[in-house]
Amino acid sequence: MSLSSFISLFVIFLSQTILVSCSFTEHIETIPAVAWSDDSEEIAFIFQKYEITNVLSVTSGEKNPSYQIRIVNRDGSNLREIGNYFSNYGNEIFYKQLANYFVVSNQESILNLGNIKSDVNIPDYYIINLDGEIIKELVIRPEEYCDKFRGNLRSIRVVPSPNGDTLAVVKSTVDCTLSIDLQDAKNEFSSSQKYLVEGNDIVGLFWGSNHTLLVNACIDYSCNPNWYVFNLIGELKHISLETFNSLCLGNITISPDLNMDSEKIVWIEPGKAPQIKKNQKYEGNELGIKGSIVRDLDNPENCIDVDEV
Numbered sequence: 299m300s301l302s303s304f305i306s307l308f309v310i311f312l313s314q315t316i317l318v319s320c321s322f323t324e325h326i327e328t329i330p331a332v333a334w335s336d337d338s339e340e341i342a343f344i345f346q347k348y349e350i351t352n353v354l355s356v357t358s359g360e361k362n363p364s365y366q367i368r369i370v371n372r373d374g375s376n377l378r379e380i381g382n383y384f385s386n387y388g389n390e391i392f393y394k395q396l397a398n399y400f401v402v403s404n405q406e407s408i409l410n411l412g413n414i415k416s417d418v419n420i421p422d423y424y425i426i427n428l429d430g431e432i433i434k435e436l437v438i439r440p441e442e443y444c445d446k447f448r449g450n451l452r453s454i455r456v457v458p459s460p461n462g463d464t465l466a467v468v469k470s471t472v473d474c475t476l477s478i479d480l481q482d483a484k485n486e487f488s489s490s491q492k493y494l495v496e497g498n499d500i501v502g503l504f505w506g507s508n509h510t511l512l513v514n515a516c517i518d519y520s521c522n523p524n525w526y527v528f529n530l531i532g533e534l535k536h537i538s539l540e541t542f543n544s545l546c547l548g549n550i551t552i553s554p555d556l557n558m559d560s561e562k563i564v565w566i567e568p569g570k571a572p573q574i575k576k577n578q579k580y581e582g583n584e585l586g587i588k589g590s591i592v593r594d595l596d597n598p599e600n601c602i603d604v605d606e607v
Contacts, residue, residue, distance in 0.1 A: 323351050326360075332563045332572075333393040333554035335369075336462070342369050342393035342400060343566055347383075363387050367400055367430060374571035381430015386420060392554045397462025397483050399433060400426045423456045425465070425487060434487050436467060444474040444498040453499045458483070460551065461508045464490070464530065468513060474498035476515050478528060493534055495526050504552045506545065506604030527607050537607060545604050548597035 325347070332343040348363040365388040367380040380400075390403040402424045421435035438454040453476075454469035465481040471494070480491040497515025502525070506512050511528045525542050527535045555563040565573040 323349050325349055329566055331388060331391045331554075332566055333391045334557045334561075334563065335393050335395040337395065338557045338559060338561065339372055340369055340393070340395065341372060341563060341566060341572055342367060342380075342391055344368075344388035344391050344402065346388060348387070367391065367402065367426065369393075370566070370572070372572065372574070380428070381426070384424070390554075392458050394458050394462030394483075395428075397458070398428050399458075399462065399483065400424075400428070401456055401458055401465070402426060403456070422454050438469045442469065442471055444470045444472065455500050455503050457503055457505065459505045459508050459511075463508065466503070466505070466511050468500055468503055470498055470500075476500065476513070478511070478513060478526075480511070480528065480530065491528070491530065491532055493526075493528060495534070504550065506547065506550055510604045510607070512542075512604070527604070529605070535607060541602070541607065544598060544600075544602050545607070546597045546601035547604070550604075 326349065328346045329343050330346050332341055334341060344365050345368045346363070346365045348360045350360050363386050364383040365386070366383045367388075368377060369380060370377045384402075384404070387405045388402050389405050390401075392401040394400070404421055404424055421437045423436040424432050425434040425436070427433050436454070436456055444453070454467075456468075457466045458464070459466070463483050465483055465487055467477075467479040467481060469477050471477050474497075475494045476497045478491075478493040478495065479489050481487040482490045495513070495515065499516040500513070501516055502512065502514030504512055506527075509530050513526045513528070514524075515526070524539060525537050527537055549558070551558060560576065562575045563572055564575050
């Protein structure tokens with residue numbers, strides 16, 4: 299072997315040795331989402347795991363993601379693991395204790411850039427029973443993407459009613475309308491009411507009561523200040539911003555981490571008591587609403603009951 303060949307082989311060997319010795323896999327554990335039980339005595343959370351590989355202090359990206367649903371008492375005691383691990387990343391959880399199910403949003407990437415999925419068959423949401431078994435999968439496929447506005451390729455939100463009896467499945471369609479599907483949790487999540495309304499993206503979405511759903515949508519490239527109101531007897535109304543601002547919204551919950559007693563789950567770590575802040579409240583921006591239609595969720599004087607709009 300010539301000296302130059304030997305030197306070349308040695309350099310290759312040395313480079314590989316340095317890369318191996320300077321690379322390592324880090325195992326990450328995190329809790330990306332939490333939810334109160336109906337009685338606020340328990341907290342459900344997503345326990346997320348994934349790995350990242352570092353080479354010469356450069357992170358090459360995450361791999362092998364999986365998550366599990368877990369439940370703990372509000373004081374941190376009695377930790378329970380619910381079912382097996384699911385692949386990918388969990389992003390949101392609702393715990394409908396009395397109705398016997400969880401709703402979990404599922405994404406294939408921790409970044410989820412542009413809401414674009416490389417595998418279109420990955421469910422966007424799971425409906426899971428309290429034993430950890432999947433009851434139903436919800437997914438929006440390429441043929442359902444809004445094909446007019448490339449900035450909002452796919453929109454889907456799934457939100458249970460406060461009592462868990464009804465599931466609102468709202469998603470964009472290929473003709474850039476929103477499909478609102480109200481599903482009956484007591485009847486295997488079959489459709490009880492279906493609507494199509496103008497709009498290509500979901501901006502605001504919440505239940506004003508167990509019987510009334512409010513939706514705000516973006517139309518064209520601007521967002522609509524008006525709201526759609528749906529109820530379980532098949533009525534659809536379009537209300538103005540003025541009417542929306544007159545609604546009694548002080549007794550509702552929107553995010554699963556804030557309960558009716560205005561207690562917000564701030565942080566949770568296995569083996570420790572959860573951190574809970576009292577006297578918290580929502581503001582309009584937590585509805586996903588921007589600009590002039592931001593308001594506190596309160597009960598203005600002479601406010602209108604959402605079920606009587």
